[in-house]
Amino acid sequence: MSGFVPLPGLVALPGDSGFDYMYTAILSVKVNISNFKIPSAYLKREVEIDIYAPEGILGNEKIELLLLNDGQDVAKMNFTKILQNAHHNKRNHRLIVVAIKASEDRLMEYGVAGFPDFKGRGAKANLYTDFVVKELLPFVKKKIAMPVIGKVAFGGFSLGGLSAFDIAWNNPSVFDAVGVFSGAFWWRKKDLTEGYTDADRILHALIDSTSTKADMKFWLMTGTEDEKADRNKNLIIDSIDDTIDVVKSLLKKGYKRPDQIFYYEKVGGKHDVPTWESAMPAFLDWTFSN
Template sequence: MADVIPAPSYAEHATVTVRRDDSLHSVPLNRTVRLDVVLPPGYEASQQAYPVLYMNDGQDLERLRMTAILDSLYQKRAIRPFVLVAIHASDRIQEYGTAAQADYMQRGSKAGLYSDFVLRELIPYVKKHYRIHTDPASSVFAGFSLGGVSAFDMVFHHPDQFSKVGVFSGSFWWRSKSTADGYRDETDRIMHNLVRKGSYHKSLKFWFETGTDDETSDRNNNGVIDSIDDTLDLISELVKKGYTYSVGSKLADIRYVEIKGGKHNQETWSEIMPDFLTWAFAKE
């Protein structure tokens, strides 16, 4: 059953409603998948349909301060109202990743099953039980770290279901070979290879964030941490595919935000969340 639960104490005056939904049992994942569904102001009194944002690592909503952020943006009328479907993770190291291929340590071995869950179970369930628009143009996916790779993989390969993706500190180092076995950036990063092999779809838009303190690793000793290098290299692959990218442009297909001092944590992601949400659900 789906129960209405109050917004956390940090958002005492929030006008959004958080609905805890434990009704969805996944066959491929063999577990009940908990959802926190955040409904926009006026949802209950309205009969209209709304855009939808699916978000990995939904258990982190409180640390992300999502209800407070949404309440503030709605009060400012900075975004279009939308339904947020926050998907609680379970075995995230295995369920997140790229559906086509696990990494060299066989992490992400259930990513294909997770993709099946999203496409064949979650989306139909949400369409049936919540008033959302069913067209790809109204559907967005987002994720953090390895969950960001999962979100990107989902959107890039399913433009018939989604139009936009948000990736916070994406783990685009995800690779098919270890450094001890002769790993090379040019050939062994899984997501970069999938983009090279993939197709261009004019409907897709991409939002990326990294922090300059996401990590300290620098594989090629160029003075730039790997998380930034890997993200920028992925953007380059998207540009080669035909997507547009111009620093500061609001019309380009790709937006990249780099946070000075930003870390690999929910506090940094919360700080930049309004930028992502106003990009994804800009007022028309």
């Protein structure tokens, strides 16, 4: 059958006459962005969000959800392309992403709920938690208008990553996974000049003294050029030391690598949006792999 051209998404097998074709690819998924402003009674302000949603969801797919702190940084990425690529070969999965833009009060709203740092930062982290769980998620699920039956994850960058970890850890009935890019795991209750020891790190103490669900998943990354600080003079920057110590704390809790804990150390990675953008596909693939 000379001149026969297969349709997109079809490939001929050796010896085919033009009739024996099989599907081997999935057409790319288009991602649309919608912007909303949510009035929050807890934060006493409007919270701006961007929702990245695949087009053409029928309702019979496994819908999954990812929240990202510091949505203003997500907006600097080519995130629609990243999310489109994340859907390749996932015929029955659809991932919806909600990027939450931080306000001028970021240093107060992000942190560990109930445990401000030595400068009093993070004092509104409990209110931000209430916003996410009691206002944002109901709003988003109403907009989706279909059940989210797959994983629900929370991720963030730097201090936004610390916040995401804290909220996911303390709300195991809501979240299944957490992703932290260059996390501010140094968050501490004492300044370095006030007799600080590693026991003063707030999130590590939280992990050691509390628990979350046994099947929670944790994806953590740092870059080898994330910062210059090295408070214990061991020739390893603090961001790497602090993140590895989070991994150690999780291992002591019984979580296993690599199924539940994944640590990604990016050579040359910096504390910036391009680094986090480059790591995002790996996070999405690992977190929403099945």
